[in-house]
Amino acid sequence: IDGAAGGVVVPGLASKLDYGAVRKAVEEVLESNPDYDDGSYGPVLVRLAWHAAGTYDKATGTGGSNGATMRFAPESDHGANAGLAVARALLEPIKKKYPGISYADLWTLAGCVAIESMGGPSIPWSPGREDKPDGSYCPPDGRLPDASLGAAHIRDVFGRMGFDDREMVALSGAHTLGRCHADRSGFLGPWTNAPTTFSNLYFKELTENKWRKKRWSGPVQYEDKSGQLMMLPTDMALVWDRKFKPYVDEYAKDEDKFFNDFAAAFGKLMALGVPGQSP
Ligand code: HIF
Structure with missing residues (x-):
């Protein structure tokens, strides 16, 4: 990670920022509340980083993590971002302690640190994002994916960001982490039995477990025989397409390959729309 070690001079700032210290501060909050979900804030920090970045539109160069516009309405109130106030609030004391880092850098760095701390690969990340001053810079609603749709929608949304099929599948492996919350997305449950460990388990569950439609009054989702694990329609689309x-089969068999491809794709996601870093 560029800038991870020692002090780095940030353009426009007189002081040096110790990104190593910021990383350490993020690591310290990850398991600071054993009662939160599965005992780690890691997954929701990964979701914050990705929702900040995933609004990017390659054609117009709008959206993306640069700006940290999710601090403001209307983006903070977009349905897709329900629950992310938790993650933003968690990072607030770190921003206070290290005011030289932009929110946009802090959110993306925190997502990368979370992945690494949960056992994942090291994600390429560089500083350089600048915060926008108000909500007039927010991207329009509807840029983040709708979990109730299928393969064509996944290609629309991630193609708009500039990803190919392999990258889309590699990224999807992040659903090995965390869970769905009825009061945030309407969906319910974790994808794997190890939701705070980064691994290729998501792909193993997709290919080796049996999935059927859950019978309930909530949105269409899939469950395994135990009824404990879940898949979204967009997750099932990866095995149906x-x-x-x-790629799902490849990553289920070869965790090293998954880690390599994931690190590259997630690093690319974090860099979208960032001056000097975006492809
Ligand atoms: Fe998610 N995702 N995601 N996601 N996501 C949820 C939760 C997490 C999609 C939908 C959902 C990616 C792609 C897609 C994480 C990380 C990534 C939830 C549940 C939904 C509905 C939210 C809640 O109720 O709390 C869709 C439709 C995607 C496109 C296919 C990324 C690849 C997998 C880009 C990605 O990195 C993480 C982590 C969570 C868990 C959050 C938590 O609080 O535990």
Whole structure:
């Protein structure tokens, strides 16, 4: 990670920022509340980083993590961002302690640190994001994916950001982390039995477990025989689509390959729209 070690001079700032210290501060909050979900804030920090970045539109160069516009309405109130106030509040004391880091850098760095701390690969990340001053810079609603749709929608949304099929499947492996909350998205439950460990378990569950529609009054989602694990329609689309499926199989078999491809794709996601870093 560029800038991870020692002090780095940030353009426009007189002081040096110790990104190593910021990383350490993030690590310290991850398991600071054993009663939160599965005992780690890691997954919701990964979701914050990705929702900040995933609004990017390659064609117009709008959206993306640069700006940290999710601090403001209307983006903070977009349905897709329900529950992320928890993650933003968690990072507030770190921002106070290290005011030289932008929110946009802090949110994306925190997501990367969370992945690494939960056992994942090291994600390429560089500072350089600047915060926008108000909500007039927010991207329009509807740029983040709708979990009730299928393969065509996944390609629309991630293609708009500039990802190919392999990258889309690699990224999807992040759903090995965390869970769905009825009061945030309407969906319910974790994808794996190890939701605070980064691994290729999501792909193993997708290919080796049996999935059926859950019978309940909530939105369409899939469950395994135990009824404890879940998949979203967009997750099932990866095994139902004949072009996505070979990558799912590959990552289920080869965790090293998944880690390599994931690190590159997630690093690319974090860099979208960032001056000097975006492809
Ligand atoms: Fe998620 N995702 N995601 N996601 N996501 C949820 C939770 C997490 C989609 C929908 C949902 C990605 C892609 C997609 C994480 C990380 C990533 C939830 C549940 C939904 C509905 C929210 C809640 O109720 O709390 C869709 C439709 C995606 C496109 C296919 C990324 C690849 C997998 C880009 C990604 O990195 C993480 C982590 C969580 C868990 C959050 C938590 O609080 O535990």
